[in-house]
Amino acid sequence: MSGPGLQTTAAERTRERGAELLRLALIFGLPAVFIVIPLVTFLIYSFWRVEDGQLVREFGLGNYVEFLRSDSYRFVFGRTLFMSLQVTAINLVLGYAAALFISQRRGRTKYLMVLALIVPLLMSYIIKIYAMRGLLGTNGQLNQLLMAIGLLSEPSDLFLFNLTAVRITLSVVLLPFMILPIFVALERIPASFLHASADLGASPWQTFRLVTLPMSLPGAVAGAMFCYVLASGDFLAPELVGGTRGFTYGRAVFSQFGMAFNWPFGAALSVILLGVAMSVILLAGRLARSRWADR
Amino acid sequence: MTAETKSGRLVLHGVSKHYGTTRVLDGIDLSVESGEFLTILGPSGSGKTTILRMIGGFTEPTSGSILFDEVDVTDVPIHRRPFNTVFQDYALFPHMTVVQNVGYGLRVRGLRRREIETRAHEVLALVALEGLEQRYPAQLSGGQKQRVALARALICEPRLILLDEPLAALDAELRRRMQQFLKSLQRRVDITFIYVTHDQEEAIGMSDRICVINHGVIEQVGPPLEVYYRPRSGFVATFFGDNNLINGRVVERTEPGIWRLETGLGPITCSDDLLSGYEEGAPVTLAVRPEAIGLRAVVGAGTEAGEADNALRGTVNRVEFSGPISEVTVQVGEQTLLAKMTSTVSALPVQPGDAVRVTWNSGDGAIIAGDAEHHYRPDEEST
Amino acid sequence: MGRPVSLVRRSLLARLTGRRLVASSLGAVTGFVFLALYAPILLVAVLSFFRLRRGKILWDSFSFQWYAELLSNRQLAEALTSSLVVGFFSVLVTLVLATLMAFYTDRQDTRWTLALRFVIFLPFLLPPIITGLSLLVFFKEIGLSRGLITVIIGHSVFVLALVYQTILTRLQALSRTLVEASQDLGATRWQTVRFVLLPNLRMALVTASLLAFALSFDETMITLFLVGDNATLPVRLYAMMRVGFTPEINALVTLILLFSTLLTIGIARFVGRDAGAQVGL
Numbered sequence: 001m002s003g004p005g006l007q008t009t010a011a012e013r014t015r016e017r018g019a020e021l022l023r024l025a026l027i028f029g030l031p032a033v034f035i036v037i038p039l040v041t042f043l044i045y046s047f048w049r050v051e052d053g054q055l056v057r058e059f060g061l062g063n064y065v066e067f068l069r070s071d072s073y074r075f076v077f078g079r080t081l082f083m084s085l086q087v088t089a090i091n092l093v094l095g096y097a098a099a100l101f102i103s104q105r106r107g108r109t110k111y112l113m114v115l116a117l118i119v120p121l122l123m124s125y126i127i128k129i130y131a132m133r134g135l136l137g138t139n140g141q142l143n144q145l146l147m148a149i150g151l152l153s154e155p156s157d158l159f160l161f162n163l164t165a166v167r168i169t170l171s172v173v174l175l176p177f178m179i180l181p182i183f184v185a186l187e188r189i190p191a192s193f194l195h196a197s198a199d200l201g202a203s204p205w206q207t208f209r210l211v212t213l214p215m216s217l218p219g220a221v222a223g224a225m226f227c228y229v230l231a232s233g234d235f236l237a238p239e240l241v242g243g244t245r246g247f248t249y250g251r252a253v254f255s256q257f258g259m260a261f262n263w264p265f266g267a268a269l270s271v272i273l274l275g276v277a278m279s280v281i282l283l284a285g286r287l288a289r290s291r292w293a294d295r
Numbered sequence: 296m297t298a299e300t301k302s303g304r305l306v307l308h309g310v311s312k313h314y315g316t317t318r319v320l321d322g323i324d325l326s327v328e329s330g331e332f333l334t335i336l337g338p339s340g341s342g343k344t345t346i347l348r349m350i351g352g353f354t355e356p357t358s359g360s361i362l363f364d365e366v367d368v369t370d371v372p373i374h375r376r377p378f379n380t381v382f383q384d385y386a387l388f389p390h391m392t393v394v395q396n397v398g399y400g401l402r403v404r405g406l407r408r409r410e411i412e413t414r415a416h417e418v419l420a421l422v423a424l425e426g427l428e429q430r431y432p433a434q435l436s437g438g439q440k441q442r443v444a445l446a447r448a449l450i451c452e453p454r455l456i457l458l459d460e461p462l463a464a465l466d467a468e469l470r471r472r473m474q475q476f477l478k479s480l481q482r483r484v485d486i487t488f489i490y491v492t493h494d495q496e497e498a499i500g501m502s503d504r505i506c507v508i509n510h511g512v513i514e515q516v517g518p519p520l521e522v523y524y525r526p527r528s529g530f531v532a533t534f535f536g537d538n539n540l541i542n543g544r545v546v547e548r549t550e551p552g553i554w555r556l557e558t559g560l561g562p563i564t565c566s567d568d569l570l571s572g573y574e575e576g577a578p579v580t581l582a583v584r585p586e587a588i589g590l591r592a593v594v595g596a597g598t599e600a601g602e603a604d605n606a607l608r609g610t611v612n613r614v615e616f617s618g619p620i621s622e623v624t625v626q627v628g629e630q631t632l633l634a635k636m637t638s639t640v641s642a643l644p645v646q647p648g649d650a651v652r653v654t655w656n657s658g659d660g661a662i663i664a665g666d667a668e669h670h671y672r673p674d675e676e677s678t
Numbered sequence: 679m680g681r682p683v684s685l686v687r688r689s690l691l692a693r694l695t696g697r698r699l700v701a702s703s704l705g706a707v708t709g710f711v712f713l714a715l716y717a718p719i720l721l722v723a724v725l726s727f728f729r730l731r732r733g734k735i736l737w738d739s740f741s742f743q744w745y746a747e748l749l750s751n752r753q754l755a756e757a758l759t760s761s762l763v764v765g766f767f768s769v770l771v772t773l774v775l776a777t778l779m780a781f782y783t784d785r786q787d788t789r790w791t792l793a794l795r796f797v798i799f800l801p802f803l804l805p806p807i808i809t810g811l812s813l814l815v816f817f818k819e820i821g822l823s824r825g826l827i828t829v830i831i832g833h834s835v836f837v838l839a840l841v842y843q844t845i846l847t848r849l850q851a852l853s854r855t856l857v858e859a860s861q862d863l864g865a866t867r868w869q870t871v872r873f874v875l876l877p878n879l880r881m882a883l884v885t886a887s888l889l890a891f892a893l894s895f896d897e898t899m900i901t902l903f904l905v906g907d908n909a910t911l912p913v914r915l916y917a918m919m920r921v922g923f924t925p926e927i928n929a930l931v932t933l934i935l936l937f938s939t940l941l942t943i944g945i946a947r948f949v950g951r952d953a954g955a956q957v958g959l
Contacts, residue, residue: 027782028790030775031797034835038816039800042808045815097707104701113708119942120715122889124896126912127931130919131718134725141721144734172714179711195353196386198373200400200451204697207374210403214390225803233805236899240919250807257811257903267815274808281803 046268055264063268073252073269080249081276083163084231087170088178088224094171095178095223100212102179103186114183121176129240132169136160136241161243169237174230178223185219186212218288225284229277249273302364303329303454303487305350310359312345312511319345320511323359327489329454332481334490334498337508338534343491346508347457350489351380363454374403378455379448383463385440387432393419393443394428400451418446421480438469445477449484458490462497474501495535499523507531524584529667532582539588539632541581542666545573553604553657556581560628564604564657573662580667583660588634590623593650604657611649625653719935726928744929754930757914764826764910765894768833769887775834776842776886777879781871784849802839809836810903817904824906832904833894840893841886848882849875881948888945892938 008016047059067073102113120128135141136159143159146152159165189212197207235250242248253273256266305327312320320342327333337343348354350361352373360369368376379400387396395402397418398411406414419425422442432440441461448456458477462470478501481488492498498505499519507514507522507530515522515531526532529540543558552567556579565581573579593608609627623634623645632653636645645651729739748754779798783791801809813832814824822828852875860870876883898912905913911934918927 023778023782026775027779028794031794031838034813034816034831035797035800038812039808041819042812042815094707094711097704098711101701101704101708104704115943115946116712117715118946119939120719122892122896122942122945123719123938124898124912124915124931124934126898126916126919127722127934128718130915130927130931131722133919134721135718141717172718175711175715190384190386192382192384192386193388195351195373196380196382196388196447197399197403199351199353199376199378199380200403200447201374202399202403203374206403210399211388215388229803229805233807234899235807236916250805253807253811257814263815263818267811270808270811273805277804277808 042267043271045264046271048264050262050264053261063265064272066265067268067272076247076252077249077272079163080232083167083248084170084228087167087174087231088227090167090171091175091178091227092220092224095175096182096220098175099179099182099186099219103183114180117176117179117183121180125173126236126240128173129169129237132165132172133160133241136165136168160241162245163242163248165241165243166238166246166248169241170231170234173237174227177226177230181222181226182216182219185216185222189215221284221288225280228280232276232280233273304364305455305487305489306362307346307350308360308362310346310349310356310361312342312349312354313357318511320349320356323508323511323513325506325513325516327455327487329487330485332478332488332490332501332503333506334492334502334504335506335508336492336495336498336534338493341508342511343493343508344459347380347459347489347491350455351378351457352376377451377453378457379451379453380457380459381441381444381448381461383459383461385432385444385461387440387443387447389432391431392428393424393430393432393435396432396443397446397450399447404451414450415446418450421449421484422446437465438473441465441473445480449486453486455487455489458488460492461490462492462494470497477501499535507534509534525661526582527661527663529580529582529663532661532663532667537585537633537635539583539585540663540667541583541630543579543581545570545575545577545579547575559630560607565660565662566656566658568658569660569662573664578665580663580665581660582663582667583632583655585622585633585635587655587659588632589654590625590634590636590645590651591654592645593652605653605655607653609651609653611645611647611651614645614647625651627653722928723932723935726925726932729925744925745933747926748929748933751926753914754911757909757911760826760829760908761895761911764829764833765891767830768837768894769890771830771834772838772841772890773883773887776838776845777883779842780845780849781875784846785854798842799839801835806836806897806899807903810900813900814903824904826906826908828904828906829901829910832900833897836897836900837890837893841890844886844889845879845882848879852878885945885948888941888948892941892945895941896938 046063047061049056049058049060049062067077102110102117105113133140137143140159143152143155147155159168193211193215194207197211198204202210233250235248235254238246238248238251239254242251249269250273253266253269256262256269307323307325310320310323311318323346325346335343335346345354349356352368352371356369360367362368363377388399391399394412394415397415401411401414416425416428419428422445424439424442424446427435427439427443432443435443441464444461461477462473465473474497477488477490490498490501502519504516504518505522506516509530514528515526517525522531523535526535526538532538532540541558541560541563543556543563546555546557546562549555549564554565554567554570556563556565558581563581570579590611607627609625609632612624612626612631615622619637620635621637623636625632625634634653724735726744727740727742729736779794783794810832813828813835817824817828856874856878857870860874861867865873896912897910898916901910901913902916909917915927915930918924
């Protein structure tokens with residue numbers, strides 16, 4: 001126990017310093033060991049190779065060269081990035097409209113709608129994909145619906161086990177990630193800004209274009225970032241609804257750690273994905289950073 | 296401009312605002328002339344901001360109408376009203392520079408960029424903000440933001456500018472400077488200003504007329520001097536600084552121009568111009584400002600007549616020195632009266648326990664109809 | 679002089695229809711969004727009670743048969759146990775660590791704290807496949823074999839950012855002088871934490887725990903790389919789904935959905951109580 005004296009004893013100081021060191025070790029040490037070092041290990045792995053089922057720990061660019069030489073990998077890579085872009089674009093339009101609509105509701109309605117967005121967010125990812133598979137199949141309810149309203153005369157297999165199925169599934173599954181950041185950004189715009197704009201003579205449309213839209217842009221950027229990064233790296237959705245025609249880059253990576261068992265090559269493929277993700281995150285950071293924010 | 300042919304008068308006609316059973320405003324009748332500086336003054340929660348918001352179009356009245364130039368504008372949407380507002384928190388768009396903020400009103404009217412910039416520079420010069428055009432609001436001081444908000448409202452050349460406690464966020468010194476600035480600016484641009492505040496000094500210093508409002512009802516409208524010296528309600532009498540309220544009854548005219556009142560303190564004389572329109576026997580309240588009251592020590596037992604119209608005997612309760620003025624409370628009969636006297640270095644004018652004569656002239660003070668009971672207490676304001 | 683502002687109102691009809699059109703199309707999109715989010719899930723729930731023939735639901739086939747069969751599935755019971763164990767320890771680990779980090783980084787914008795924040799947010803921002811892979815490779819190199827421990831570490835790394843942010847947000851809302859007042863009154867650093875900070879953080883800690891547990895309970899992509907013989911529930915489900923549709927899966931999925939819905943509503947209520955109307959992620 002510390003005495004009533006004003007001076008700290010040597011023992012107290014030692015103990016304090018010990019506690020402080022332990023604290024720093026936990027705070028900085030654990031993330032370093034379990035986040036930074038694994039990422040670095042995995043980066044190093046991408047330069048090694050496998051020969052006759054044995055790991056060869058020698059530095060080399062072989063894996064990257066193989067990726068660049070292989071038409072099929074480059075094709076799948078490009079196709080996946082483009083598909084992610086489509087998913088992001090669709091969700092940006094749908095998500096912004098929905099977020100705007102919800103933010104204009106009041107009281108309880110608004111609260112319940114937001115809750116209804118968060119519920120699917122915390123639902124098991126694969127369950128949602130599984131549910132989509134049921135809906136999209138040849139005997140699925142989407143086909144039933146389209147036939148019932150006369151758009152189709154017989155069940156179509158267009159919606160399952162191809163890239164369209166992956167697009168639809170990812171769009172649906174990632175929608176809350178798009179809507180919520182936009183909604184939060186819209187909610188943060190004080191009503192007095194909208195009042196001021198109208199007071200100065202702006203029509204509702206002008207107020208939307210000149211005040212609401214630019215001020216909610218950081219939210220849209222964040223939503224688009226989540227959407228793109230998650231879509232481009234996903235392998236569960238294509239695995240479950242993509243079939244053989246819906247092969248994506250994420251599956252290519254995943255397969256290296258399963259049947260192919262070529263970990264270094266898989267690591268290299270994911271380092272390329274990591275590069276894409278990091279570029280998107282940095283780009284989003286730059287876009288969302290406002291010149292006008294308090295600093 | 297088309298203003299020459301039109302009156303530019305704003306009229307509120309029986310305007311009320313109810314939220315459920317809560318009456319925020321009740322039957323407001325108010326007329327504001329073109330070019331006038333009118334202050335709506337009242338404590339927090341009195342409904343003064345609601346009036347402003349209804350003129351601006353942000354809140355719809357439950358009943359009543361608002362007319363401008365004899366046209367009913369009650370249902371005209373915000374962006375079509377020729378009024379502009381300076382918001383309490385300024386509401387400067389954070390993602391626009393100063394010049395973009397100021398030019399906003401012209402931009403949404405489809406003016407060309409060159410013209411917007413020229414006009415924006417002119418208005419910024421008017422509020423002495425040249426050189427800050429490319430700053431963002433976050434990089435401005437409170438006073439600068441205030442002037443940008445003002446410039447942004449001015450550039451639209453509105454017929455009316457609504458100011459919602461625009462100086463509340465500024466420190467005392469800056470507030471004084473901005474008061475003078477606002478007043479002189481208003482004279483130069485010749486636009487009607489409707490200014491909402493809870494600060495009495497601000498209202499007295501700047502306004503052509505003051506509209507005092509309390510509990511959603513207008514208590515009195517008039518020039519600052521009138522509202523201060525001729526209050527028509529107990530609230531107004533006590534809202535502008537201290538006042539002594541003496542309840543009584545009109546008795547009779549004793550001599551030409553002088554009336555006698557019967558009060559709890561005994562008979563009091565009161566001059567004709569205060570009492571016009573009252574009948575004998577009517578209950579009234581006399582409000583006498585503490586600075587109109589004189590105190591003199593009682594030397595002998597006799598009365599010294601002729602020095603003041605009213606002279607009451609009393610005993611000093613308490614003397615409080617506060618700089619140039621000493622506040623003295625005197626017990627007169629059942630009532631306590633407050634007097635304010637200039638102090639001197641050598642001595643305070645009176646001591647507690649002194650027997651004194653309390654005097655004032657029959658022409659000082661104001662008469663309020665009935666027994667005025669509602670005294671304004673500053674602590675009500677915090678609710 | 680500027681253009682005179684017209685007081686003339688646009689025809690009421692034109693104004694109403696214009697605004698209505700915008701509002702109703704926004705409403706239609708929102709309706710479509712909610713339909714897309716919920717229709718598949720509700721369908722699964724329906725199919726857990728009814729039979730299906732050639733895509734048509736047989737409405738007279740209602741039964742609890744598939745729920746009954748779940749009870750006798752030992753693999754699923756084991757998977758559920760694994761998930762609960764993993765969830766519990768992940769929450770415990772992240773709660774302690776995130777609280778320490780939040781205290782340390784609160785109102786401190788040094789190069790080190792910024793770097794720390796960046797690092798713990800990486801697993802949250804990066805595709806899960808990368809977090810999973812990097813941990814897999816790392817564990818392989820240090821010779822830690824796959825099992826529940828590796829899954830717990832993976833989940834902790836994944837949810838740390840969210841738990842940290844939840845606690846930090848609450849901490850930043852507390853007045854700075856609270857800590858100073860406590861110290862001024864003679865409390866040691868630990869006493870300040872114990873008597874002043876933790877009671878104020880209670881709601882945030884509960885919210886963060888529920889959130890972390892929900893995320894851990896559902897996590898699949900990282901887990902697939904790190905799991906050993908003791909599959910967690912989503913991993914077991916994934917294995918079953920690859921084989922095909924079975925009504926049994928529908929029943930299980932319905933139960934899990936019900937559970938996550940209740941959990942979410944619970945979190946929302948805690949968040950709501952803690953922060954008033956503020957909606958946190």
